[in-house]
Amino acid sequence: MKDTPEKKQLTCAAIENLLGAYVFADLSAADSARVENHLEVCAACRAEVAAMRQVVQALKDELAAEDAPVLSGEFHQRLAALPAAPPARKSILGLPASRVILQVAATFVGLAALWMFIIPGLFTAERHYSKTRLDKCARMNDDDIPLEYNAYPAGTFDTKELDPEAREELTLPAVAPPPLTMPAPPAAPAPESALDFDGDDTMETRRGARPATEHDIILPGLSASRLAKSGSGGVGKDKSAVDFSDEVFDQRTDGANTVTRFEKTKKETSFTVLTDGTDVNGKKNKPAGSYPYGGKVSASASERGVGGALPAPRKSQSEEAESFKWRDAEAASKALRDEGDRRKGDIAAGPEPKPADAAPFSVAAATAEPSPDVAGVGRFRIESEAKTRGAGVEKTLSLTTPLPKTRQQEAVAAKDSEREYDDGEVFLREAGSKTGTVASGEDLAGNNGRLLKQAIDEPERAKQPSNLPPSEKEEAQRLPLDGLATRVTELPAAHLEAVQEAWFKPLPVNPFQLTAQDNQSTFALDTDTASYRIAQNYLRNNQLPPGGAIRMEEFVNAFDYNYPRGDQVFTIHVEGAPSPFRKNLTLLKIGIQGKIIGREARKNGRFVFLIDTSGSMARHDRMPLVIHSIELLLNQLDERDTLSVITYGPEPALILDAASPREKQRILDTLKAIQCGGATNLYKGVLLAYETARRQFQAQAVNRIVLFSDGATNVGPTDAADLLSQVSANRRQGINFTSIGFGLGDYNDEILEALANKGDGNYLFVGTPEEARQALVENMGATAQHIAKDAKIQVEFNKDIVRRYRLIGYENRDIADKDFRNDSVDAGEVASGQSATALYEVELLERTDPEFNPDLGTVYVRYRDMETYRIEEISRRISPDAIQNLTVKKAPRFFLAAGAAEFAEQLRGSEHVQGSAVSDVRHLLEHVAVELPLDTGIQTLLNDVRQAEKLTGRSAP
């Protein structure tokens, strides 16, 4: 052990000058790997790198926070005026001219004197020469003014030409409304909200409305909420305005994933290294909108008369959106008329419906049409229909009553009912009919326009940006269920508090979003599962959880979907199938799987601990530390692992055989009883260890021997060679060997190091309890370490294929579309091996042309890699093949996700699941559980669903 610190020192010296570049991720792969290898074993250098990163981040933050310094306005004007000045002559008459003339004159006189008096003979001959020289001198003395600007034809100087694309970008901001680049002018929102009032949620209104939206939302009434309509999906999608805060420096394609690496630069300095590899001046690809002077650029551009060049296309977009709507409305109304006879209700008039009146429709609408093309699903749906037609109807109803609306909305509604009715009809046809959700069914069933309005208002309100905390009053009125509300007030005080806390930030469920209006959906990754655990607690106490405590994504993420892991930080998995709960909708499951960091994946562990019991090990910094280390490690292990312990003195002894880490006390007691003393025989110990490891060997698991020793071994050279060959052979079998040295060294640790080297393991040294923690807990890869932070997803749907989409859950993780590439936005952290799953309900457009089979869209994931501290972005196309007619048998985990999400939405009281009943979920999950009998989580979920079913039955009126 003696020379280990020295060795470490040596390596430190070798790499220490690389650390700076390493922090900036500016090393060659080989150097980078060298540094990383060293960092793995050297805590001091690790700390140093961390400190450097901290300081770099602090500086960057500071630069980002300060007001961008700029040159004075006068200077800008002066510069702008420069090229406009006519060449040489005129500028001499300008202000600095006298100086120039004087200098020129002085030079001239000087030179003339020289030539005349010193070399007079050459005077005549030199005339031409002198003239050229003089010209040159004049130029040299002129600091400010070009003598001959514009005197040269285009192309004389090899400067980079502005290509047409760049020119476009330059002129582009002229047509963008000022809020993009400037603080929102107070006048801007007014006309736009008026526009939006028509439901004409066009590109330009959203762009323009963005800054105003945040303030306008809190106003009551439809227009305001309309304005905020696209909030959930993010408002603007003017990617160009944010794209270029980064410098793209690497892009490669790996299978279906395109990986783009970014190095973050200052936002204000965004420029150059362009994605297509062109160059230099940042002219190309550089949108004027992201200049620090974006506002100015656009302003000056409009002064030049470009402004208003683009309204025409925008207009047509809005018209398109409008016609889109009406087309659907036509179809929808037809569908509704067809069903009209079966329904008692009438759109226009009717008494205030009692929930029971509406129920048959909701059930009928949702269950009358099984999906015949998906055998398993179809059968299941028919069954569920039968059940819900029976006694289950009212149970369903208790979960599907539309949310009560706020007084404000009622007031506004009353004022402008005719108008809203029109709007509402459009919306209902829009949102309700095609899906067959009960929102429309119920409303149309028999109402006087009030429910109708609710259906309008609710989705509208749901589109408010999620970062806006709604008033408490509104919250109180937003209890998902009437019945639930009364139940909740009966809860004991402690529960009530918890409930209130949980309700503090409930956000409206994400609405459907038309891709024609906003085809990007952006949110932060979330791997939490707390909401599910909370709900479980409620259910086990015979209570339905409050809707506000339900976050759908946390239900979905509570289960393992067994995504394959890649070498990259994240891998994206996309899977889709017709929704098992709603006709005409496709459920899209997007899984983001984080890689496992550490030496190997956190798999099951088969550990064999080989403990040296020589006399020297009895010292306080040896055996007690060994026991302490193992204790720490035990905390990191769980029932997936087993632990065997072999002690070796003159003869090896297996004192624990495949003990479960759960038997912690027994293990520790056994360890504490170890007596140290006498000679040791490492050779025999290692042989027994391998024998034990082979016996317990499990493929796909971590099979590892860990040697705890102070290195005082008496192994002869022959034995050593034999030992090493043993280790090599077993490593190839998948058993590796880690050595942990104890006791500050008066011994030779060569053999320990050689064993670890050959055994594909680590050689670690432990001198203090803290080092023990580092060595065992951090380096054994047993703990959760973050692999990425600020991870965001953006799904961009293809407007030609996807008509509308709805993100299930992630309401409180919403990020504005424009902020996807804003790396200062806080987003989700993901630990080693974690995954996040997002479900979308999408409606696909009918394919008219069979040849036309493009992608459904693209999933982008952007994050900061915690290893390199670099921003990276990966993407994956959602190919049409991703959507298949899956069955529970084929893809049980897909339906597990669907069931978990649906269950959560039902508990939440989401308006989107009014057609489905808890029993539907139960049916589905029963099938899933059959396919995945070993996943106890599914059994638990199934029990929870059953419990909820019982409770909703009891609570039904």
Place this chain on the structure above:
Amino acid sequence: MTSGTDDGTLAVNNLNPELNAPPGGFDLVKVVREYETPLLRYVARLIGSRYDEARDVVQDVFLKLHKHMTTPGQADIGNMRGWLYRVAHNLAMDYGRGRKRRQTLENTALSDPSVLEKTRGGKLDDARDIEKKEAAQVALRAVDRLPEEQKNVVLLKIIQGFTLKEISGMTGLKIGTVNYRLTQGLRTLAAQLQDRGDQ
């Protein structure tokens, strides 16, 4: 984009041809807008002064650029930002040499947190931000105190994100030297930040 934009561009040219760079030329205004902020930061840090002095230097940089571009026979600027930073560095050094003593005085003044607070005009948000802010201020002050050659490399990295290779090309140093100076600089900064934390 649509043809509307092309029309718009044409309209600009037709309306006011003088405002536009020559067809084959570069757009000085655009370059200025793009680089003024980073260059100002760079120069200000380099000469350890506030922005008013840096402004003079950066203005000179752009005037030089303009001159370069309008002077026939000048070598082509292959790497615009490299050129700008190199010239900015040289001018800043010239400038700094001319007023070395004053600079020292100002440095002292700058190290005074109260002055610093005013010059930065930072907005104080919450406790954590203040903490962060403090760290950043300490780091910035530490940057001011770095030896010239280290400071230059660190600034080029942090402000403009140049690669080692680019910095090497710009300064004429070997990559290893750049790396060494960067590491040393960061090490010093980190140590100073750490010291503050320990106090």
